[in-house]
Amino acid sequence: MIHFNQFIQDHFSHTLNYGDSLFTVYKCGIPEKYVDIWSHTNYLVYVAEGKKTWHTAQGSYALSTGDCVFIRRGAAIVEQFFDTEFCLYLFFISDQFICDVLKTKTSSLPRSEKKFNSIIPIRSEDTLHGYFKSMLTYFQSFQKPDSTLLELKFRELILLLAENKMNTELLSYFQSLLHAPKDVTLQNIMEENYCFNLKMEDYAKLSYRSLSAFKRDFAQLYKISPGKWLLEKRLNHARHLLAHAGKSVSQAAFESGFENIAHFSRTFRKQFGITPSAAKGNWANQTNT
Numbered sequence: 001m002i003h004f005n006q007f008i009q010d011h012f013s014h015t016l017n018y019g020d021s022l023f024t025v026y027k028c029g030i031p032e033k034y035v036d037i038w039s040h041t042n043y044l045v046y047v048a049e050g051k052k053t054w055h056t057a058q059g060s061y062a063l064s065t066g067d068c069v070f071i072r073r074g075a076a077i078v079e080q081f082f083d084t085e086f087c088l089y090l091f092f093i094s095d096q097f098i099c100d101v102l103k104t105k106t107s108s109l110p111r112s113e114k115k116f117n118s119i120i121p122i123r124s125e126d127t128l129h130g131y132f133k134s135m136l137t138y139f140q141s142f143q144k145p146d147s148t149l150l151e152l153k154f155r156e157l158i159l160l161l162a163e164n165k166m167n168t169e170l171l172s173y174f175q176s177l178l179h180a181p182k183d184v185t186l187q188n189i190m191e192e193n194y195c196f197n198l199k200m201e202d203y204a205k206l207s208y209r210s211l212s213a214f215k216r217d218f219a220q221l222y223k224i225s226p227g228k229w230l231l232e233k234r235l236n237h238a239r240h241l242l243a244h245a246g247k248s249v250s251q252a253a254f255e256s257g258f259e260n261i262a263h264f265s266r267t268f269r270k271q272f273g274i275t276p277s278a279a280k281g282n283w284a285n286q287t288n289t
Contacts, residue, residue, distance in 0.1 A: 001036040001075060001197055004043070005092055016139060018150040021097055023135055026088040029080060038075035038198060040205045041094040044157070045069050046124065046132060050086025053079040056118040057195050068124040070161070070170055073206055074189065075196035076118070077255075089132055091157060095208070099177050101158040110165045112172040118192055120173060123166045131160055183221050190218075190226075194233040197257040200226060234258065235271045242279040249276045 008015065008024055016023040020041055025048075051064040055077040063069060073095070102109065122128070135153060138145050145153075161170060189207045198206075203226065204214035218226045238256035241247040250261055253276075258264035268276045 001038050001202070002030070003202075004037040004039040005041060007037075008090070008092075014139070016135070016144065016150055016153075018147055018154055019097065020092065020094040021150075021154040022090075022092040023139065023154075024090050025136070025139060026090050027086070029086070033080055035078045035080065036075070036197065037078055038193075038196065038202060038206070039071070039073055039092065040202075041092045042073050042098070043071050044089075044091040044093065044122070044161075045071060046089040048087040048089060050084050050088075051081050052086065052088075053081075054119055055079060057192050058117045058119075061119045066124065068122040068128070070120040070122055070173075072116075072118050072120070072173065072192075074118055074193045075198055077196075089135075091154075093154065093158065095177050097154065098158055098174065101155045102162060102174060102178060104155075105159070105162065109162060109171055109175055109178075112168045112175065114168045114172045116169045116173040116176070120167075120169045122161065122170060123164055125164065128160055128164075131157060183217070186214075186217055186221060190229075194230055195237050195255060195257050197259055230257075231267065232271075235268055238264070238268065238276070239272060239279055242276055247280075249280060252276065252280075 005020075005022070008022065008026075012024050012026075014024065045063065046068045047063050047065050049065055051062065053060055053062045054069075054071065055061075056074070061069065138150075138153070161167060162174060165171070186207045186209075189203065193203070193206065200214070201211055204211045207214055207217075209217065215226060218229075222229055234256040238252040238258070241252040241255060242249070247255065249265070253259075253261050253264040256264075265276055268279075272279065
């Protein structure tokens with residue numbers, strides 16, 4: 001999978017950075033139709049032009065010109081469309097930075113009990129559009145702004161988002177950052193990203209842990225090793241895709257985090273006693289009766 005943050009750093013010479021926070025205008029993309037990406041920080045996307053679809057474990061989100069979303073740290077499959085030009089404004093922002101900013105607010109966050117998904121829609125009102133224009137001014141300048149100014153600009157973004165009471169789902173996520181126990185955060189990371197082909201080191205980075213701390217905390221939480229847990233979750237997900245969603249064997253393997261179809265078929269048969277093709281045949285028989 002492509003580490004989105006690192007990809008931007010490696011391929012985009014023009015970015016505005018403050019620590020883990022980063023802003024860039026994303027135009028030149030990757031030629032594949034479907035791209036596996038993951039990010040160890042959250043990122044906000046504003047679609048200035050074009051369209052893309054983000055596929056997550058919780059569903060698919062089609063984004064087109066004018067849409068603005070907050071994408072929580074984790075993995076996704078991005079579906080690209082090449083029949084039109086595209087331009088995205090990208091802001092990468094860590095949980096820690098968000099918490100640091102929220103703790104300085106003179107007023108508390110509006111209470112919100114709304115559940116939040118991997119991708120959270122944002123109300124793109126005039127003040128936010130004004131903010132985007134101000135960042136473009138700095139971005140298009142020949143001289144990079146001072147780091148202190150960039151820190152203030154990224155803080156401004158968080159405060160603008162937190163001040164809009166219409167962003168109830170995002171506010172709920174912000175509140176969870178301030179109050180959720182670490183074991184809950186780890187559980188959310190795993191439940192929302194198990195079906196992506198991430199390395200163990202990637203899961204550790206997503207949960208803001210060293211690899212050894214991740215394995216230790218995971219074993220305490222699930223009473224099983226991460227490798228065994230992931231394999232079982234991915235195989236069950238693949239069986240569901242084959243038996244209830246009509247996916248092909250290759251699609252089920254890909255969408256469950258398996259890169260090697262032969263390995264997928266062997267482990268599937270060992271786990272369930274039938275081949276993936278037979279599981280798909282059962283689905284076909286059910287739909288025809």
